[in-house]
Amino acid sequence: MRRLRSWTGAVFAALYGALFVALYIEYLARAGTWFADLPLTMVALPFTLLMRSLSGGSYAFGGDMTLRVVSAGVFGCALAYGAGWILEKGAAATLRGLRRGA
Numbered sequence: 001m002r003r004l005r006s007w008t009g010a011v012f013a014a015l016y017g018a019l020f021v022a023l024y025i026e027y028l029a030r031a032g033t034w035f036a037d038l039p040l041t042m043v044a045l046p047f048t049l050l051m052r053s054l055s056g057g058s059y060a061f062g063g064d065m066t067l068r069v070v071s072a073g074v075f076g077c078a079l080a081y082g083a084g085w086i087l088e089k090g091a092a093a094t095l096r097g098l099r100r101g102a
Contacts, residue, residue, distance in 0.1 A: 009084030
């Protein structure tokens with residue numbers, strides 16, 4: 001089995017995690033106002049859509065749901081890491097192919 005190490009994935013996951021934490025802190029500062037958790041909800045959209053499809057179409061998400069917010073952050077970081085890993089491995093394979101062909 002290939003190793004799942006990726007610097008690009010780690011950077012993507014760290015950037016997503018930092019964005020997610022910043023938006024959660026912004027939500028905490030504006031909690032109780034109208035649409036306070038909208039930016040956080042938009043960033044957690046991949047998690048929300050997956051959970052909606054798994055639960056049969058209904059899934060509530062909001063900034064005040066701590067366990068769901070943490071789950072969305074972890075899921076988003078894992079998704080960002082996977083995207084970075086695929087990008088890095090694809091670029092490495094392309095470069096290897098170009099070197100062999102030249």
